[in-house]
Structures are given as C-alpha cells and as structure tokens.
Amino acid sequence: MDWTDLQHFLALAREGTLSAAARSLGVDHVTVARRVAALEASMSLKLVDRRPRSYELTEDGKRIAKIGAPMAETAFAVARAVQASKSEIGGEITISAPPSLANLLIAPKLIRLLQQHPGIRIKLIGEKRTASLNRREADLALRLSRPTEPGLIARKVGYFEFALYGSPDYFKTTPPHAFAFVAYDSSMDEVPQQRWLMRFAASREIVLRTNDLENQAAAARTGLGLAALPKFLGETDPLLERFDIGGRPVGREVWLVVHRDLRRTPTVRAVAGFIEDCLA
Amino acid sequence: MDWTDLQHFLALAREGTLSAAARSLGVDHVTVARRVAALEASMSLKLVDRRPRSYELTEDGKRIAKIGAPMAETAFAVARAVQASKSEIGGEITISAPPSLANLLIAPKLIRLLQQHPGIRIKLIGEKRTASLNRREADLALRLSRPTEPGLIARKVGYFEFALYGSPDYFKTTPPHAFAFVAYDSSMDEVPQQRWLMRFAASREIVLRTNDLENQAAAARTGLGLAALPKFLGETDPLLERFDIGGRPVGREVWLVVHRDLRRTPTVRAVAGFIEDCLA
DNA sequence: GTCCATCTGTGCGAATTCTCACAACAAGAT
DNA sequence: ATCTTGTTGTGAGAATTCGCACAGATGGAC
Secondary structure (H helix, E strand, C coil): CCCCHHHHHHHHHCCHHHHHHHHHCCCCCCHHHHHHHHHHHCCCCCCCEECCCEEEEEEHHHHHHHHHHHHHHHHHHHHHHHHHCCCCCCEEEEEEHHHHHHHHHHHHHHHHHHHHHCEEEEEEEEECCCCCCCCCCCCCCEECCCCCCEEEEEEHHHHHEEEEEEEEHHHHHHHHHHEEEEECCHHCCCCCCHHHHHHHCCCEEEEEEEEEEHHHHHHCCCCCEEEEHHHHHHHHHHHHHCCCCCCCCCCCEEEEEEEHHCCCHHHHHHHHHHHHHHHH | CCHHHHHHHHHHHHCHHHHHHHHHCCCCCCHHHHHHHHHHHHHHCEEEEEEEEEEECHHHHHHHHHHHHHHHHHHHHHHHHHHHHCCCEEEEEEECCCCHHHHHHHHHHHHHHHHHCCCCCEEEEEEEEEECCCCCCCCEHHHHHHCCCCCCEEEEEEEEEEEEEEEEEHHHHHHHHHCCCCCHHHHHHCHHHHHHHHHHHCCCCEEEECCHHHHHHHHHHHCHHHCEEEEHHHHHCCCCCCEEECCCCEEEEEEEEEEEEHHCCHHHHHHHHHHHHHCC
8 A cells, every 4th residue: 555645645634625635745636636546446445526626535535534544643743753853953943923923023033043043944934823733834833822732832932912003193083982993804703802802892883804913003004993903013113003091901922832742852942942032 | 754755664664674675565675775765865864874784773763763653553554444344245365374274274175265255365375474464464364372462353263183193104114112203493392282292202313303394294204203293184194194192182272363453344254254164 | 797716637748766687795505 | 615595786768657737617706
C-alpha cells in the first residue's frame, strides 16, 4: 500500500473537497483525485462516491479514514520532532496571530529579531481562524483566550483594553444620542468587546458590520461612526479620537501558545521571548 | 514531508539494512537509499551513518524512527481493515505454518477448498520463523504454542504426538544400544520433542543435526539412524517404521491464530474452518 | 438574468522516479 | 585459495507521475 496515496486520501477525508485537500497538501487537485483513485484500485474498495460537485466518502471510506487518521497525527509529531532536533538557532518559524496584533505589534519589531538571529526566517500569518499547532500550521500562536487542546502549552503574555474611537470631526458634528456604530458581523456577537459595544450602542444604529478590524478602524477614521478598537491601535492614530464612557473597560488577555514538543527548541524559545517583549 | 520517504526510512530502521528493507517493501534497494537520502535532505537532518557495509542510525534517526513507528502500525491496521471490509468470499489469503504441517496436512487438501470457493487464492508459506500477523505478513497462522502478542486470537485446533522412526532395514541390523540419532540443530534444544529425543538417546551418538524436519525424515529413511517425527508423518510412510519406547509420549498442540481485526471476515472464516478440518 | 467563485474532469508535455544490470567489497563456507 | 552469499554504490533507459491549461457545471451575490 502506497503511504502517499493514503496521505492524500486522509487529507481529502479531513478537508472534505479535492481542492481543499490539494491546498492543504500543496499539490494540484488533480493529483489528489488520481491518488485517491489509485488507492481505491489497490484496495479494490470504493472509498468515495464521485458526485457532480463533491466527493463523498462511502461507509468503507469513513471507516478507513477513521482508522488511518492517527497516521496523520504521527506524521505531524515526526515533523515537530524534526524541528525540535535542530540544536542551533535558525530555520523557518511560523507565527500565527490575530491580524491586528500581527500587523501592529509584531511585524514592526521583527527587524530587531532578525538582526539578532540572522539565521531565522519568520513566516507571520495574520488570520482570523486559529491555526492548528497540532498539525504544525504554525510553531507559535497568539490567541485571545486560553486554548484547551491537549499537548499545547499556553502562557499569558499580555492584556489590552478596548475603547470607542471615531474621527475628531465626527465628535464635533454629532451629539452622543445620534452616534452610529461600526461592529463585527454577527458571527462575533459573543466575543466580549462586541457585547460591550452592543450594550453601549443600545438602540442606536449599527451602520457597518465587518469581519475585519482594520476595516472598522478605517470606517471610524472617515467619520462613519464609532468603533470598538484596541487602545494600542486607536491611541497611536492621529485620525482617531477616543470617546470615554463610564463603567469597567473591556479587555482581552493575550496568550502565547506553543506545542509541548517544541517548547525547548532553541529557535522557538528565542522567538517566543521576542514575542513576549513585543507584548510587554 | 513525503510519507513514502518516511515509510522507507521506517522500514530501514526496522529491518536494519537497505536490502532487507527493500525486500520487505517489495522495491529495489537503490530506491530505499534514495528515499532515505531525500528524507534527510527535506529535514536537513542526518538520520543514518553510511558505513562501508551497513547503514547505522544516528541518534536523531533513532528518535525519529521511534516516534514514527506507530505510523507503520496504523498502516497495517488500515490494511487489515481493508481486508475485513471485503464482504464476499474471495481474494488472496496468506497462511503461515510450520513446513511439515503445511506440506502434509494443508497443501494436499487445498484443492477441496478451492473447489468450494473458486474466488479464493491461497498463498501458503511454510517457514520456520513465525510470520507477523500484526504486520500482515500472513492472515492466518498455525503455531505450535499459544502466541502472546496482543491483538491476536488463538484457538487450539489440534494435537499430534511424536514417535521415533527409522528404516525397517536399520532395525534388522542394529541393536538398540548401537542406535544413532538424527536431531534438530542446537538452536532447537529447548523444544519438547528435542528434549525428549535427547533424553532417550542419552550417550548414544547424534549423527546428523539439521534444521529441516523433512531432511530428518529423509535421513531416517535411508538408514542413518532414528529421528523424532510427528506420527502424521511417520505412520503414512512405508519406508519408515516406528520404534516404541515406554513412558509418556511427547506431543505438541496446534494453534490457529488470526488477528482480531480479521476474525469476522467471511473469507478468513471460511479458510479458518477449512484448516480446522484439515487438523481434525 | 448575469457575473463570479468554487469544484471536479480531461489531455498533454515535462519532470521525476524506478528498475535493471553491473561493480566493488566483505565474510563465511568449502 | 576459491566460491558463494549478501551488502551498498553507480549509470542509463524506461515507466510513471505531476502540474498546467482549459472545460463544464453549480451555487451564490448583485
């Protein structure tokens, strides 16, 4: 049995579509289709139903995928072990962080890290979705809440507060009872800063909902309304002015997460230390 | 990371040499060498020391091999699951058995099984070394003692006794005190039939030691001396005559072994039933 | 309705990989 | 000493595999 065929099939089972599996493996979707077909041929077993716009696993396929899934886990464990075997500082480290943290706090200071350790190459991915450290989509991650997945080591490295910001002109022309607001879309209704904003807005209008914090900031700058932004973003921007409201401010903790297998790797430790400095 | 590279490296780690790994994988040894080299390159990690006549794992290599070993286990579990998914009777079944049992009790009756189930193809391997059911080197195995490995289901399907045999001429020309004997080589000194033979031979001479039971029978037929042979072998051979001695006869149990994952597979059940009949 | 994004399928040329045959070498048996 | 067996290494041609470009088809957004 060809292990690469199995790898492609397991990726398909995990991702759901040929194309997604292909992206996750870094190959062409045609390759995934061919390898799955080859696996079926070698097993003389139908693993997927080929429907017009989707591949659907057969019962046999589901069972095989379930039994084979630990192979992928182990493969990632091997990858981590390889990374952990590197004793000298260097190589590529992938950092996953919320976009705003990545852009404003990490990226501007990266130059310092690279000067100190010329061998290191950093891959910084600012994504909303949390990258999987288990699958080694990232070596280090910044999260806004403590992760619960097994095998991960989390450490609280910072805390920041939100405040309401708008353009200086906006405050001159608009009385508080006529304020309009900019918020996340409804999928984020449960995060603390959104609840805080909604409670303050009460019946006043939400004129823009966007997934992207940077978009909210841009909207606030142009005078669309008020947005709940981290202070580290709002305070440094001359086009934004804070609007103080009473009550307890809302804030989020920042957790630095690393896989247990990589904890002691010199390169990872160096980068982790650097990130802590950025957040301090 | 290429899973096939890993597969080849793990095979090398398990088998010890390029050639053995290549045999176990069914590929050329050059392929194993290349894939291991490719794996090292992709990891930027030295996994083996290339010595003149052997590959030796480095410390890193040993660690990686240990961490990755479960992948091979899982791959074999998948292979068993595939076999178990076949609902209709048919396909290739591999049986491992001691050579004498295979040749005398199984092989002659195979025709009956194949007539009854034309879809089945049997691969019968008569080997001294016990094939690994976990690695799916065989689907069914006959063993002379109860296996202890986890995951295996064993069932006692037979029992046979040994007796001493020589050629009829030999008994006419040789008095008991001058008997010579034929035995297994010293690696088998601990098996019951060998201990039984040695105790009876006492100080009389062992003129031939051979690994192969068929060779012992042949030697006894030509009048070289007495050999301890299973009764199912000796009694049916006109060129052999039994020499009865007192005391409790020595015998061995026959166990039919199957992996838990394959227990309920129709084809395996059919073949297992057939083997039971052979031994009855 | 139209456009756009996404998914799977097909054909072909290019790049890669594998096997084969042969070589060199060592160890053990004859 | 010679022969056999088993190991790794090298080079070349053949077979395989991959990616690209394009097509068809569907569902959602506008």
